[in-house]
Amino acid sequence: MQNEFHQPSILAIGDSWFWYLFPGGSLLNKLGNLVETKEHYILAHGNNGAEAYDYVYGTYKRRIQTALQLHGDSLSAVFISGGGNDFAGLSDLRPLLLNDCSACTTAEACYRHGDDEQSLEWLLNKVIGSYIALIDKIIGATWNTAQNASGPTKIYLHNYDYARPTGIHLPFIESTSWLRAALVVANVPTHLQDACIRFLIDEFTVRLKGLVVRYPGRVRLIDSRGTLSDNDWANELHPTPTGFEKIAQVWRPILQADGLAA
Numbered sequence: 638m639q640n641e642f643h644q645p646s647i648l649a650i651g652d653s654w655f656w657y658l659f660p661g662g663s664l665l666n667k668l669g670n671l672v673e674t675k676e677h678y679i680l681a682h683g684n685n686g687a688e689a690y691d692y693v694y695g696t697y698k699r700r701i702q703t704a705l706q707l708h709g710d711s712l713s714a715v716f717i718s719g720g721g722n723d724f725a726g727l728s729d730l731r732p733l734l735l736n737d738c739s740a741c742t743t744a745e746a747c748y749r750h751g752d753d754e755q756s757l758e759w760l761l762n763k764v765i766g767s768y769i770a771l772i773d774k775i776i777g778a779t780w781n782t783a784q785n786a787s788g789p790t791k792i793y794l795h796n797y798d799y800a801r802p803t804g805i806h807l808p809f810i811e812s813t814s815w816l817r818a819a820l821v822v823a824n825v826p827t828h829l830q831d832a833c834i835r836f837l838i839d840e841f842t843v844r845l846k847g848l849v850v851r852y853p854g855r856v857r858l859i860d861s862r863g864t865l866s867d868n869d870w871a872n873e874l875h876p877t878p879t880g881f882e883k884i885a886q887v888w889r890p891i892l893q894a895d896g897l898a899a
Contacts, residue, residue, distance in 0.1 A: 638678050644711040645680035647672060647897075648704055650692055650771070651718030653685040653875060654797065661878025667885035668716065671892055674899035677713065680704060689719035689767035693774065702774070709778035714897055715792045717771065720764050724837055725874060726814040727822065733757045734823035734833075744832035747825050757840065765844045768794070772852060791895055792852070795859040796842045798876075798884065799835045805872045815873045838862060857895075861887045 638645060649655055649665055657663035669679055682700050683692070691697050724730055732755040738747040748757045772792055779790035802816040820830045842860065849856050861884050869880030876884065892898035 638680070643678050645704075645708050646677045646711060647679045647714045647716060648701075648708065648712055648775075649679050649681040649683075649716040649718075650697070650701060651681070651683045651716065652687040652722055654718045654721070654795075654881075655681060655683060655716070656685045656687075657875055657881075658685070659871070662881065664718070664876075664881045664884055665716070667881050668888060668892075671885060671889055671898040675897055677897060679716075680708065683718075686722055687719065688722045689764045689771075690723070692717075692719060693767055693770040701771075705774060705778035709775075709790075712779050712790045714790060714895070715775050715779075717768070717792065717794050719768070720841055721797055721874065723760065723764050724841075725816055727819050729760070730816065730819035731822055733760060734819065734825065737824050738829075739824040739826065741826065741829065744829055744836040747823070747829060747833050748836070757837075761840060761844050764841070765848070768845075768848060769851070772848065772856065776852070776855060789855060791857055791897075792855055793857045793859060793888070793891070794845050794848065795861055795884075795888070796838060796845055798861050798865045799831075799838055799863065800873055801867065801870055802830045802834055803870075803873055805870075806874075807872060817873065857891055859888050859891060 651665065655663050655665040665681060682697050682704060687697065692701055733749055734747055735749060741747045750756055750758060752759060775792055800816060802820055804817040806815045816834060820833060825833055842862065845858050849858050864883050864887055865876055865880050869876050869883060871877045889898060
């Protein structure tokens with residue numbers, strides 16, 4: 638972009654769904670192909686393993702603030718991928734589950750509920766609180782774009798898909814950082830393990846839909862639940878290249894409607 642004197646028109650802030658490093662690329666690579674048809678340029682911040690908190694209070698706070706200060710007036714859109722790492726692993730998923738779920742008969746019953754620091758609701762509120770802080774920063778930095786012919790900068794969120802706790806993980810990352818390990822330690826019955834992840838994604842989606850209501854006309858939610866088949870998952874948390882392409886095709890009509898893709 639610098640060599641060709643282009644300003645970024647899309648800012649991408651994300652986790653491994655935007656930064657997946659294996660052949661075939663990430664979701665962001667697929668989205669890049671879509672928006673390239675309208676000559677958009679994407680500047681990306683974040684990294685594999687990033688949590689929503691990191692975007693506004695942690696590792697990537699300063700970089701994102703700088704990007705918004707430098708390029709806010711030129712942004713047509715901001716893509717955000719976050720929340721998945723907040724729920725994965727023994728350190729995050731395990732505390733949300735009961736000490737012993739062996740007697741549970743539903744996925745919902747496996748989770749702790751309430752306002753305490755180890756409840757599902759507490760963690761979801763923490764994640765959404767980070768989203769709200771980030772969206773407020775984006776809106777504050779891009780208010781001038783409301784005067785453009787294309788209207789105000791649009792903010793796109795997504796909710797992943799129903800990940801499968803198969804135990805398949807990348808060999809150089811501890812299995813305890815993924816999904817199945819936490820379910821096994823909590824004695825979640827095998828027939829409820831898939832349902833527990835589905836319940837988690839559904840509850841996350843409810844909160845993301847609340848952000849669409851909170852910011853009318855500014856926030857879009859790409860609901861990609863149910864898009865992937867078992868063969869479309871490379872491991873517990875990441876699709877195959879074909880899977881990422883399928884997710885991108887869910888984004889396509891929304892990007893087309895907003896003039897970001899042909």
